Amino acid sequence: MFSNDTYNLTEKEQKFIQTFLSMNDCGAVNPEELLADNFSCQCTDDLKAQTTYSAHEIAGYLSSLSEKNVLEIESRNSNPDLYWVASDYLETLPKELSF
Numbered sequence: 001m002f003s004n005d006t007y008n009l010t011e012k013e014q015k016f017i018q019t020f021l022s023m024n025d026c027g028a029v030n031p032e033e034l035l036a037d038n039f040s041c042q043c044t045d046d047l048k049a050q051t052t053y054s055a056h057e058i059a060g061y062l063s064s065l066s067e068k069n070v071l072e073i074e075s076r077n078s079n080p081d082l083y084w085v086a087s088d089y090l091e092t093l094p095k096e097l098s099f
Contacts, residue, residue, distance in 0.1 A: 001018075007069070020071075024040045042082070044062070
């Protein structure tokens with residue numbers, strides 16, 4: 001579903017990225033809509049506040065998905081880093097896939 005030949009994700013990573021994608025602030029409900037707006041960034045504070053994942057789990061998923069080029073990191077000096085879903089990843093997902 002959220003994994004494919006190019007981006008091989010574990011079941012737990014797929015569940016996490018589905019949650020991450022659903023938290024977009026533009027109202028997108030599938031990859032095609034999100035690519036049109038791409039307001040898909042989150043910070044760890046958002047993820048802690050809006051999910052049931054622990055800080056340790058969030059850090060692990062963010063690290064793993066960054067290594068797999070699913071997420072991109074925008075480092076900010078005085079604010080928490082932002083994590084963006086890579087457009088290349090979104091383009092490999094079925095356009096009608098719902099999050």
